[in-house]
Amino acid sequence: MSLPFLSRNVTNAIAPPIPRAQAWARTYPATNEKPLLNLSQGVPGDPPHQVLVDELVQVVKEGKGVGYGPILGEEALRRGLRREMGRVYEWEGADEEESRGVEEGGNEDAEVGEEGSIVSNNNENGKGGAASIPPTWDEIGITSGCNQAFFGIMLTLCERGDKVLIPVPWYFNMLMTFQVLGITPVPLPLSPTEGFTPSVTTARKILESESNAQTGSGEQGSGRVKAIILVTPNNPTGCTYPPELIEEFADLARDYGTCLVIDETYRDFIPPSGSVSGGTDTSTLPTKSQPVAKPGKPHSLFQRPDWRNHVISVGSFSKSYKIPGHRLGFVVAGQEVMRGLTTVSDCIQICAPRPPQIALSAVLPQLRDDLAQTSARLGERLKLFKRVVESVPGWRVEAQGGFFSYVRHPFRATAENDQEEGDGGWIPSEQISKILAERCGVLTLPGAFFMPTRDDPLWTTLTEAGSVLVHDRWIRFAVANVDDEVVRRVPERLEQLNGIMVKEYGYELAP
Template identity: 40%
Template sequence: MSNLLKFSIAPAVEATEAPPIPRAQAWGREYLLSPTYGDLLDLSQGVPKNAPHPSVLEALAGSSSDPLSARYGPILGELALREAYAEEIRVQYQLPSSSSTSTSQSTKDTAKLVPGSSSNQDGSTQSPEAEVSKGKGTVNFDDISITTGCNMAFLVLIMALCPSGNSSVMIPLPSYFNQMMVFSLQGVEPIYIPGDFTNGFKPDIQAARNYLSTVNEEGKPKMIVLVSPNNPTGAVYRHEELKEWYDLAKKHGMALVLDETYRDFVEDEQGGRGVPHRLFEEEDWRETLVCLGSFSKGYRIPGHRLGSIIASPALLKHVTTISDCMQICAPRPPQIALSPLLPSLRSDLEESSKALSHRRHLFVDVVNKVQGWKVTSIGGYFAYVSFPKEYIHASANVGLKRKRLGSEDISLILAKKFGVVTLPGSFFMPDLKDDEIWEKDVLKGGEGLREDIWLRFAVANVGDEVILKLGPRLEEMNKLMGIGELSKTE
């Protein structure tokens, strides 16, 4: 118990690590006290660089000033947005048009509804007992819930599917720290599937198969969680790879939860928006698949907090119960603003995807030219980069007395001395020194990840000019750490 409080904090909260990004950003602020190399290059957080499209800003101004938008709205989201978003999913995933007749009005008419006037509290116009969405092999409005950001969508799912203290979830390692924090808060045991750093950090499905063959029904994990494009590694899974995971989850009666926060930045052959996967074409996808999404990245509105869950209405019925306790409704002004705009923003999404594709290629070119530095995987908003192994035993060069340096040490030095803020790979791992966790919770093949020689760079929140400044600073870091030749020979 804190000596500042006369009451106690829940043990699960006490045991959960604090959000790590502020720690890394504090290192950057120390650099600014004496910015030897110029501007701070903050590549720590995956946020959009540019402002929302002007039409979005204009619509937000209008919807925010409408007194009706200040009232409660439907729990599962504005019907107009759910319909419009379903159409955008069908367009991006090249799915057939909806055959659902469960809505009684067109999207245009629905957008004019007085807030709270939909026939059901959850925002649908169909019977709340309906549990099977019409239209196999596609996505309909009643397969969609709007949440207050994608992190909340993930928390809702864990609450809906995982009894506290008696559940496990399979998730690749490295893992997104907010998801690990949710597991800790909810008393859910993570089963880490090691990422293969020789294959772009994609998780080893054979390790998962082997594990599932050893557990009984009672001890079976509740879900497999994948993130594509991945946070933190940037790995992008091909459809064929995702289909293997889908089939594995289906075979064992588990949910496959696919976090697609960065789905708008899956590349096609021209560097534009591609088709992330074809799992929605499966006639029975609703029995196994749950997809999470975000409006923050593609539409560049992270502060307005909109996320989504695409799943069977049979699951969304329970999402409604939890969401009513957590949010009552997602923020209404951005929902109302975006509903009629989504089709017109497709070209903006395409341009953003191509610009980010260019920046990723530039990043690979710049970083891989610096001796010892290597982009291990990249995609979406992120790159996972290995630093020179010589750094591990160069503690004397930076005035430290320890046997080895890890990613947090390197990230701190890079930020404080050279003004490059990244996140250390250790932020995406369980305690690297805890042998018990690595023996109990990490599947076979994960030992190599404890080498701890990786940093995560966010490449979407900066311009190309920042990427170009990065190379010389990494070379200066090499000088400090005692590496001779500064750049690779062409």
């Protein structure tokens, strides 16, 4: 019996799925010869660079950052992140522009109000042509992780009853955010035959249908689609959306009077321009001393003259700089959105953790080479993973990128043992991941974790749309937190699973 004063939004939301998967792993009888292979969570497998560690230690020793700071983050880090964004998005003269800005005034000269909020600065967008330039430092906010950045933006944009258009499969924490806030997700089904790339044409049809069905005056809470959500490189599929496709979705958001919210947590792991994914030889990986090309350019949204009217970006320091436990994320948006986010953030966090902000602001440029090396090696590991997994009968990598590979399993019920375990006879992904963890010692996350539950009306929406996602054949493998030797051990475990599913359960191994 639930307590009558609990929020129904919270109690009706899905429970965090990671603990459920971790429980499977605890039942596996690991040995030195056959240890548990944890390919479940997308976390960095290496510690932070020593330069950052040393700086963080010094910050703590000197007692910096123990008081409240600016609600939207240390100015030095916001300026530093802007410089790094200039390199990532290839803004002309970004370093020179920012150098002039630092000379004009830094964090030490900012007027700090109650609870550390900056109450004045010299950037007024929309004046003197500022609206046609990339983001200024005060259009960047620092949050306690990207999950909080997304939660804060949804609170800033939406009221209960509003809708958002989001591709499926989706990141489960985003679904939890919608459920807690009373926001309705409108699914944009993806297809493995298209590499899980979202279709602008399909999105436009959905938006047109939603627009025609909208009730009320179009104000907040009346059922309007307030945002289009994209995650690229994607979690869970790993698919990296082409820059021109992202631009088309920004156009779509502008056309329908909504905004594009793009989660770029994995943007520093886009392959360099001209590189080709596939099963190339990975016997000689780049070493830390070898120069490598910087990751590819994600898009050109911030060079659009009107980006402030319909583009919001969120992201994380956790993956790029290997500090997930320090909880630092960011938001990039125009001033009007940032003012709303300031109110929301002051209610949630007051300020993001200050010591890692201060440390990062001092060393960001020094971490560029390490970041490029990490990205290059991860790209090679993904190729290795694809090659070895597809050597196992029936298994196929259908999308990958960032930290993840999205893999199709081959198990289907036969006429003799078909008990409606899955749509079309395919065995549900959660059952496969559970057996893979408990019996074979490989911890993954099933595709079902990134889908509506089968009793949710949104599942019916996918069925009515004829989406193959209802076959539930996909499993997410995370490869960033393991080394190449762990990846090479995976095929043997999948072969073991094949034997269990065919011999013990009587399932069919489909191509």
